[in-house]
Amino acid sequence: MAISTRFSVGIHILSLIATDEKMTSDLIAGSVNTNPVVIRKIMSMLKKAELIEVRPGVAGARLARPLSTITLLDVYQAVAVVPDKELFGVHAAPNPDCPVGRNIQSTVTPIFELAQSALEKVLAHVTLDDIVSEIEQKEASSS
Amino acid sequence: MAISTRFSVGIHILSLIATDEKMTSDLIAGSVNTNPVVIRKIMSMLKKAELIEVRPGVAGARLARPLSTITLLDVYQAVAVVPDKELFGVHAAPNPDCPVGRNIQSTVTPIFELAQSALEKVLAHVTLDDIVSEIEQKEASSS
DNA sequence: ATTACATGTAACCAATATAGTTACAAATAA
DNA sequence: TTATTTGTAACTATATTGGTTACATGTAAT
Structure with a gap:
């Protein structure tokens, strides 16, 4: 089965918050x-992972860390996909x-790891800053 | 969610067939x-992927290709995990x-790919021969 | 040819995960 | 105090996984 779309939605959410802190x-x-x-359920996971700060009753959320220090691996792990x-x-x-x-388990496990x-290394090398910049660039070049 | 154990079971099955063609x-x-x-359902997938040859009514199965030419990626794709x-x-x-x-889809998709x-590259670099050799080696050193 | 045994599937089941939804309590700000 | 928002609980439909029973079909050996 495919990895849950919570991951891509999580990236989407964080990108929105990065560009506007008043996103409800x-x-x-x-x-x-x-x-x-x-959305609130996924944001709750992002909050628990200390990627964002949200408060009950108050609209919007803030990034808990600078955009460039949040990697896709952080998001991937936060949403527990x-x-x-x-x-494996x-x-x-x-x-x-x-x-x-x-012997099958001990043989196969290190390969799976x-x-x-x-896979995780690739995700760790991409930051949310990369994502947001890429989106802005696409917007700029399409206008 | 984790990737289905069909994958590890598929490897297990092929390892057994490699060492004894009369495995029912x-x-x-x-x-x-x-x-x-x-087992028969997974073997049916391995057969469709042309990794093994099985015939109704006749006990056991044979590898359709040499051990060293079957990679874990072949198995991974065969069992459609x-x-x-x-x-993603x-x-x-x-x-x-x-x-x-x-823009989120077109930004995120290439990274996911x-x-x-x-991940697939790692699986492609390990053959069933590697697995079986590893198992034999563990058996030899534990006796 | 009959018997014994294998494979190949269909059809089902329980358990779990996903994505969505309604409903509502609690917190906040105007 | 009123309107808005977050935070959850509870529930739904759907799909996948892993397992199971039942049985038709194919093969080989006596």
Whole structure:
């Protein structure tokens, strides 16, 4: 199955907040094209991860850190698209009486970790600043 | 959500077939520790991907290609753990009237593709031969 | 040819995740 | 005090996963 769209929505939300701190969950929902509660739930995750600051009753949110210090990996982990350190599922109880069964997990796991960290490395090298700049550039060149 | 264990089970199945062509789905299920039908369904995918040759009624299966030419990426794609070319889901209909909304998809997609192909590259560099050799080595050193 | 055994599927089930929705409490600001 | 907003609980529909039963079909060996 594909990785949840919470990730791309999270990036979308943060990009909006970066350009306008008075974005309410209703306005953001309008841009993402979904329900405001979906937005609030994802914002709640971003808040727990200390990427944004939000307060009940007061409209909008602020970035908790400078744009250039927030990586896509931070967002990816914040919205919990994947159980920590286990992008790849491994079948749990292979037969210890079989040579393959008793070695498959320890053989396959380090490779999965390599693949996972290769993916995360790419995400870690892109910041929200890159995203926002890219969007601004596209806007500028299309006008 | 984690990537389906069909992947690790697929590797397990192929490793067993590599070491013994007379492995029935019952025997394999015993080693994987699951139901034989689960095994047959995954083997059906491996067959469609032309990684193995199986015939109805006749016990066991054969590798369709040499061990060293089957990569983990081949297995990964064979068991369809991920919708083709879309490891990362992207929210479908952002608002075109918003600067962020109308650019988020085209900004984020190429990065997602980079991350995905970094992951796939790791899988493509490991062959089933590597896996089986590793298992044999672990067996030898533990005796 | 009959028997025994395998594969190949259809059809179902329980558990879980996703994305969306309604409803409402609590906090804030005007 | 009123209007607005955040924060959640609770619920829904849908889809995927992993497992299971049941059974038709194919093969080989006696």
